Amino acid sequence: MNPAAPGSSNPLRTSAPLLDAYLSYFEEHRLPFTIPGHKQKTTLLDEGLGAVVDMDTPLYGGLDEIKLTSGVLKKAEKLAADLWGADYARFSTGGSTHANQAVVLALGKPGDKVAISRTAHRSILSALVLADLQPIWMSPDIDEATGFPIGIGITELERALKEKPIAVLLTEPGYLGTLSDLPTLISSAHAQGVPVIIDAAWGGHFGFSKDLPKHCLQLGADALITSTHKALPGYSASALLLAQGKYLNLARIEQSFETTHTTSPAGAPLASIDGCRALLATRGDELLGNLITLVNNFKREVQGNFAEPIFLNTSDFPADRFDPTKIVLRANQLGTSGVAIENALIAKNIRVEMADNDTIVFLATLADSQKDFDDLARTLIPILKELESTPRQSATALSWSVVPQVGITMRSAYFAQTEMVSAADAQGRISADLIAPYPPGVAVIAPGEILTEQILKGLAASKSAGVRIAYATDATLATYRVVMA
Numbered sequence: 001m002n003p004a005a006p007g008s009s010n011p012l013r014t015s016a017p018l019l020d021a022y023l024s025y026f027e028e029h030r031l032p033f034t035i036p037g038h039k040q041k042t043t044l045l046d047e048g049l050g051a052v053v054d055m056d057t058p059l060y061g062g063l064d065e066i067k068l069t070s071g072v073l074k075k076a077e078k079l080a081a082d083l084w085g086a087d088y089a090r091f092s093t094g095g096s097t098h099a100n101q102a103v104v105l106a107l108g109k110p111g112d113k114v115a116i117s118r119t120a121h122r123s124i125l126s127a128l129v130l131a132d133l134q135p136i137w138m139s140p141d142i143d144e145a146t147g148f149p150i151g152i153g154i155t156e157l158e159r160a161l162k163e164k165p166i167a168v169l170l171t172e173p174g175y176l177g178t179l180s181d182l183p184t185l186i187s188s189a190h191a192q193g194v195p196v197i198i199d200a201a202w203g204g205h206f207g208f209s210k211d212l213p214k215h216c217l218q219l220g221a222d223a224l225i226t227s228t229h230k231a232l233p234g235y236s237a238s239a240l241l242l243a244q245g246k247y248l249n250l251a252r253i254e255q256s257f258e259t260t261h262t263t264s265p266a267g268a269p270l271a272s273i274d275g276c277r278a279l280l281a282t283r284g285d286e287l288l289g290n291l292i293t294l295v296n297n298f299k300r301e302v303q304g305n306f307a308e309p310i311f312l313n314t315s316d317f318p319a320d321r322f323d324p325t326k327i328v329l330r331a332n333q334l335g336t337s338g339v340a341i342e343n344a345l346i347a348k349n350i351r352v353e354m355a356d357n358d359t360i361v362f363l364a365t366l367a368d369s370q371k372d373f374d375d376l377a378r379t380l381i382p383i384l385k386e387l388e389s390t391p392r393q394s395a396t397a398l399s400w401s402v403v404p405q406v407g408i409t410m411r412s413a414y415f416a417q418t419e420m421v422s423a424a425d426a427q428g429r430i431s432a433d434l435i436a437p438y439p440p441g442v443a444v445i446a447p448g449e450i451l452t453e454q455i456l457k458g459l460a461a462s463k464s465a466g467v468r469i470a471y472a473t474d475a476t477l478a479t480y481r482v483v484m485a
């Protein structure tokens, strides 16, 4: 069961203390009288369960001693802080969800306002409930040609700044790989002493190739949260939180990070964050350059079969406003639906990151090879040819176009007495649920907001188009959970 035979040399190990600690743990003889309860010997009880748990070891009593005497986590976090040029870095085993919540909890006091992009992930919204902060919503600019969100405009930010927020919360890149003009937004917020927190869950690779946008700390942001299991090859739910101390209180961030993190972090996610950091430091430019070439070649090959432009490309956007590793296929340009393409791909054992009526998103990472792209192209091209009909205009997805109407605060709605009402009776009522087509997990309605005709009709239409509607108490949408009148 050893991940690496004793003495085997892994080139990243020497520069990655947590990765080394993880591999060493399995190389050494041990007799643990500590957690985890499986003791890496559960195969003796049951092969199936053992196969799942026997490769697990925690931070405490695994990668380090129970008293953390070796300080391996601190060493690895310092290396990450240095690589990203941050004052502070923490590794989370709770995903960007946890890291977002930790930062938001550290910002202010109950009732304070934050300027927040409406494209925020639900983890940020639940953080507002936890911290009792009031959102000043900012809507993204929508690209006329594609109907896609292309980031928060400066006018929208300046409107929000007039309401005196204590922080600006942005999601960059967005789910479709587009970015706001961050340098302009950040300097505008900083001119008023307001920190900028960036949920960069999908942007862990930024800043490590000359062909990619810079990462947001390089652009002056105050906090960067990223999922090392999304664009980077980290363990599921591993995430990295990086912050600067000029406008943020790092001691408070540390306190809320610990308040909301498990006291038993698993070793593998932590070791994988350290390994991803070492990989970016040593081979990031080479590997990312190669990925961008593979993605461009793939898009060119598939595009060659069709007259209409079907992919988003960097040339469609101003410089540094699109992630070149992102593969976004515009199903409307082929007159078919993203969900229909997804279903045909699933039948061939290919899974995609996201599909809705007009769009399909393929997540390509450093782990994909030339062969993977060749296999995808070979399967995808005939499917697209088969489904192709008359191109249609894309409709701006509900997730990007809702104008929220706030009834009561999110926190009041979260703790209110609620009741279920039929969809027919829900219009005008205050939602107790956050409801989001998933992916992208962007709220169409948040707790405390009014269920409008646009939202109810839009959710019903998304559902019947085959999109999963997440977090609604009644996932069939026959009834809605609303605040008791």
Ligand SMILES: Cc1ncc(COP(=O)(O)O)c(C=O)c1O
Residues within 6 Å of the ligand: 094, 095, 096, 097, 098, 120, 121, 123, 171, 199, 201, 202, 227, 237, 238, 239, 440, 441
């Ligand atoms: C923008 C954004 N932020 C945060 C998250 C949560 O990340 P995690 O799954 O690592 O908790 C997601 C997940 O999809 C996301 O899309």
